[in-house]
Amino acid sequence: MDTLAIFGAGKLGEALLSGLRRAGRAPEEIVVVERSEERAKFLLERYDVRAVSPADAVAHARTLIIAVKPQDVGVLLDTLAPLVGPDQLVVSVAAGIPTKYYEQRLADGVPVIRVMPNTPALVDEAMSVLSAGAHAEEKHLAAAEALLRPVGKVRRLPESQQDAVTALSGSGPAYFFFLVEAMIDAGILLGISREVAADLIVQSALGAATMLRDSGQHPVQLREAVTSPGGTTIAAIRELERHGVRAALLDAIEAARDRSTELGRLY
Ligand SMILES: NC(=O)C1=CN([C@@H]2O[C@H](COP(=O)(O)OP(=O)(O)OC[C@H]3O[C@@H](n4cnc5c(N)ncnc54)[C@H](OP(=O)(O)O)[C@@H]3O)[C@@H](O)[C@H]2O)C=CC1
Numbered sequence: 001m002d003t004l005a006i007f008g009a010g011k012l013g014e015a016l017l018s019g020l021r022r023a024g025r026a027p028e029e030i031v032v033v034e035r036s037e038e039r040a041k042f043l044l045e046r047y048d049v050r051a052v053s054p055a056d057a058v059a060h061a062r063t064l065i066i067a068v069k070p071q072d073v074g075v076l077l078d079t080l081a082p083l084v085g086p087d088q089l090v091v092s093v094a095a096g097i098p099t100k101y102y103e104q105r106l107a108d109g110v111p112v113i114r115v116m117p118n119t120p121a122l123v124d125e126a127m128s129v130l131s132a133g134a135h136a137e138e139k140h141l142a143a144a145e146a147l148l149r150p151v152g153k154v155r156r157l158p159e160s161q162q163d164a165v166t167a168l169s170g171s172g173p174a175y176f177f178f179l180v181e182a183m184i185d186a187g188i189l190l191g192i193s194r195e196v197a198a199d200l201i202v203q204s205a206l207g208a209a210t211m212l213r214d215s216g217q218h219p220v221q222l223r224e225a226v227t228s229p230g231g232t233t234i235a236a237i238r239e240l241e242r243h244g245v246r247a248a249l250l251d252a253i254e255a256a257r258d259r260s261t262e263l264g265r266l267y
């Protein structure tokens with residue numbers, strides 16, 4: 001049985017856990033390591049998985065998913081280092097932390113894979129990008145892909161691109177939520193109730209996302225099809241351009257990339 005342990009079942013760890021359970025992973029194949037008893041109780045009640053000590057988790061599991069915050073990885077590795085061996089697989093989802101960081105602290109030869117998933121794992125629509133560390137072979141990448149595929153789309157990219165990936169798809173859902181939040185506020189401004197505005201905008205977002213994925217058309221083509229000559233859309237686009245929204249997005253995503261790089265240097 002390919003058992004796995006999730007260290008830190010917070011927002012992202014829980015999103016992965018929920019997907020693994022939906023995908024049919026039996027509760028006895030998964031353990032979690034959590035600091036808070038209350039959180040452990042919640043996870044047991046909701047997902048039927050046990051919370052155990054780090055030592056028990058390492059003894060129990062072949063695959064170790066590290067889903068604690070980047071600033072907590074170092075302390076966790078102090079505990080794990082003497083326990084983990086090269087027949088196990090470490091999968092890290094921590095933003096910014098390079099595989100080299102793990103390899104320097106764990107026993108020689110322990111395979112490490114860095115993954116950047118995102119919270120749409122909760123609805124099986126995650127984007128997960130994998131990069132192999134120095135000791136990770138094809139079989140390890142394949143095992144990590146098999147783990148993540150049930151919760152969404154999976155790609156492999158070189159680790160040198162992981163900070164950019166973190167800024168694009170790791171944080172990406174937050175940008176869309178932010179945009180939707182602002183558009184609902186615009187509905188309020190125009191005298192539409194919050195409930196109705198949310199319904200209109202969320203369905204428009206879903207429709208637009210489906211077209212982006214399925215139409216085979218470039219976003220510019222799709223936007224042009226909405227933008228009638230002398231019409232309403234171009235009046236809005238002019239304001240978006242006047243306020244520098246495109247430049248703001250470029251700056252924002254660059255800042256996220258830089259923060260990911262910085263996290264990797266801090267810890
Ligand atoms: N949220 C997201 O969208 C994404 C997050 N990530 C990455 O996932 C990781 C987790 O992020 P997120 O879920 O948002 O953060 P959370 O704070 O929600 O989750 C982290 C969890 O780990 C627990 N924890 C901390 N230290 C330990 C430890 N030593 N042993 C066991 N559990 C521990 C925390 O407990 P406590 O609260 O008690 O500290 C908390 O429950 C981060 O590294 C982040 O970069 C990656 C992609 C997307």
Ligand SMILES: O=C(O)[C@@H]1CCC=N1
Pocket residue numbers: 095166170171
């Ligand atoms: O904000 C963060 O640092 C994490 C990593 C990517 C998404 N959330």
